[in-house]
Amino acid sequence: MTASTILIVDDEAAIREMIRVGLELAGYECLEASNAQDAHGLIVDRRPDLVLLDWMMPVTSGLELLRRLRRDELTRDLLVIMLTAKDDEDNRVQGLDVGADDYITKPFSSRELMARIKAIMRRSTSREEEESIEVAGLKLDPSSHRVFVDATPLEMGPTEFKLLKFFMTHQERAYSRGQLLDQVWGTNVYVEERTVDVHIRRLRKALQTELRDCGLLIQTVRGTGYRFSTTGVCA
Amino acid sequence: MTASTILIVDDEAAIREMIRVGLELAGYECLEASNAQDAHGLIVDRRPDLVLLDWMMPVTSGLELLRRLRRDELTRDLLVIMLTAKDDEDNRVQGLDVGADDYITKPFSSRELMARIKAIMRRSTSREEEESIEVAGLKLDPSSHRVFVDATPLEMGPTEFKLLKFFMTHQERAYSRGQLLDQVWGTNVYVEERTVDVHIRRLRKALQTELRDCGLLIQTVRGTGYRFSTTGVCA
DNA sequence: CAGAACTGTCATAAAATTGTCACTAAAAAT
DNA sequence: ATTTTTAGTGACAATTTTATGACAGTTCTG
Numbered sequence: 001m002t003a004s005t006i007l008i009v010d011d012e013a014a015i016r017e018m019i020r021v022g023l024e025l026a027g028y029e030c031l032e033a034s035n036a037q038d039a040h041g042l043i044v045d046r047r048p049d050l051v052l053l054d055w056m057m058p059v060t061s062g063l064e065l066l067r068r069l070r071r072d073e074l075t076r077d078l079l080v081i082m083l084t085a086k087d088d089e090d091n092r093v094q095g096l097d098v099g100a101d102d103y104i105t106k107p108f109s110s111r112e113l114m115a116r117i118k119a120i121m122r123r124s125t126s127r128e129e130e131e132s133i134e135v136a137g138l139k140l141d142p143s144s145h146r147v148f149v150d151a152t153p154l155e156m157g158p159t160e161f162k163l164l165k166f167f168m169t170h171q172e173r174a175y176s177r178g179q180l181l182d183q184v185w186g187t188n189v190y191v192e193e194r195t196v197d198v199h200i201r202r203l204r205k206a207l208q209t210e211l212r213d214c215g216l217l218i219q220t221v222r223g224t225g226y227r228f229s230t231t232g233v234c235a
Numbered sequence: 236m237t238a239s240t241i242l243i244v245d246d247e248a249a250i251r252e253m254i255r256v257g258l259e260l261a262g263y264e265c266l267e268a269s270n271a272q273d274a275h276g277l278i279v280d281r282r283p284d285l286v287l288l289d290w291m292m293p294v295t296s297g298l299e300l301l302r303r304l305r306r307d308e309l310t311r312d313l314l315v316i317m318l319t320a321k322d323d324e325d326n327r328v329q330g331l332d333v334g335a336d337d338y339i340t341k342p343f344s345s346r347e348l349m350a351r352i353k354a355i356m357r358r359s360t361s362r363e364e365e366e367s368i369e370v371a372g373l374k375l376d377p378s379s380h381r382v383f384v385d386a387t388p389l390e391m392g393p394t395e396f397k398l399l400k401f402f403m404t405h406q407e408r409a410y411s412r413g414q415l416l417d418q419v420w421g422t423n424v425y426v427e428e429r430t431v432d433v434h435i436r437r438l439r440k441a442l443q444t445e446l447r448d449c450g451l452l453i454q455t456v457r458g459t460g461y462r463f464s465t466t467g468v469c470a
Numbered sequence: 471c472a473g474a475a476c477t478g479t480c481a482t483a484a485a486a487t488t489g490t491c492a493c494t495a496a497a498a499a500t
Numbered sequence: 501a502t503t504t505t506t507a508g509t510g511a512c513a514a515t516t517t518t519a520t521g522a523c524a525g526t527t528c529t530g
Contacts, residue, residue, distance in 0.1 A: 174379055191478065197520090224380055426488095434488090436507095
């Protein structure tokens with residue numbers, strides 16, 4: 001188990017269960033917050049690897065918190081497992097829609113919990129250090145969340161940034177729209193595939209400066225998807 | 236939906252559900268088998284993209300079948316979603332441990348089923364890694380979906396790419412137009428055989444560079460069809 | 471709460487790809 | 501040497517696939 005921290009929102013029973021089972025955790029914490037905003041803030045603060053999110057939180061809504069987590073760049077990649085009541089199918093679907101990685105119905109067995117956590121963590125790519133990436137005169141700095149061509153900063157939205165980041169870390173390879181949705185938007189998100197086209201366009205536009213047109217770095221692969229390649233100019 | 240085939244093991248209700256929902260499937264099949272071995276054989280035979288595996292099969296055990304699937308090289312990468320009874324927690328855990336990609340509890344909503352399938356299939360598309368093929372100074376890279384002569388990328392349409400890929404993986408052998416249609420265009424597609432000629436020409440043209448004329452690699456076998464052979468220059 | 475920034479979808483325009491033809495060139499058969 | 505087949509070509513019109521601009525609903529930011 002690679003969890004360095006597991007953070008449980010509003011469900012002491014769950015964590016006790018985990019401890020009982022002997023889940024090897026480098027650390028864990030049980031969090032209580034009166035509203036989604038506070039909870040979100042605390043989570044950002046603690047930087048856990050995994051969040052067990054109780055759907056039936058007394059005060060705030062699990063859905064609301066999950067939305068916030070998925071919206072924020074800082075917590076977007078967080079693994080979130082919902083804890084839902086046994087028959088609460090609507091919420092489950094809703095949760096998956098909003099971007100929960102998985103759910104567990106209460107009451108759950110420790111074995112199931114562990115299996116889920118294992119599966120989820122195996123599935124997710126390990127987060128590594130965020131170093132700035134530089135390709136063909138294009139520099140992307142994850143920490144400052146900015147992109148430069150030579151020295152001039154470029155303007156772009158969060159989605160375009162993430163898209164570019166993915167491309168810069170996965171060059172010279174064609175990706176289908178579906179794969180891009182999966183990688184950039186995240187799993188369990190229903191978005192039209194054509195939406196990718198639009199964001200590609202926005203990104204290409206953003207990569208244009210008076211000096212260089214780095215939008216050419218993003219090549220369209222007909223019938224397949226897109227590819228980021230330095231073969232296409234922007235020297 | 237990219238499923239070319241979805242195969243349902245022993246659960247007619249599930250497939251009816253999917254049809255009702257309008258899940259766009261290129262094909263599907265409901266399979267019944269008296270034991271795990273037979274079922275495994277049938278699955279190998281059908282080569283589906285996804286298996287919905289009912290845990291409560293009347294005769295054979297879902298677990299046993301899953302084990303077989305994971306053991307066999309041919310079916311190892313198959314996506315498997317278990318269908319389990321609502322309270323059958325032990326089996327769920329067991330299934331995930333043995334290697335199911337996900338599970339759905341019955342009765343499930345069509346939305347949930349679709350969400351799961353979509354997510355699972357998107358996630359998996361990058362599972363197989365194809366290696367680039369290199370022949371006589373000609374390099375075809377499936378991952379980037381490109382072809383190079385030496386280092387210069389070549390331009391060609393999707394069909395020409397597929398055609399070339401087929402030839403490069405099936406060298407030194409003559410194929411009739413009909414065979415090529417089957418292999419490259421896909422079976423049950425009604426297209427004039429002479430269409431192949433046209434695409435052969437387009438491919439030959441695409442393979443021409445100022446330096447080399449790799450179009451010569453594609454030889455015509457009079458009265459029969461075409462053959463890809465390194466005997467024909469482009470050294 | 472108002473204004474600015476983003477997002478996901480559409481409708482439409484613009485491009486690229488495709489399957490066929492008609493016609494020419496090349497080979498094989500008479 | 502001619503006729504008969506079979507393959508190579510260039511041109512097209514139909515279809516598909518992408519690129520774009522506009523929009524309306526939301527989410528941030530003050």
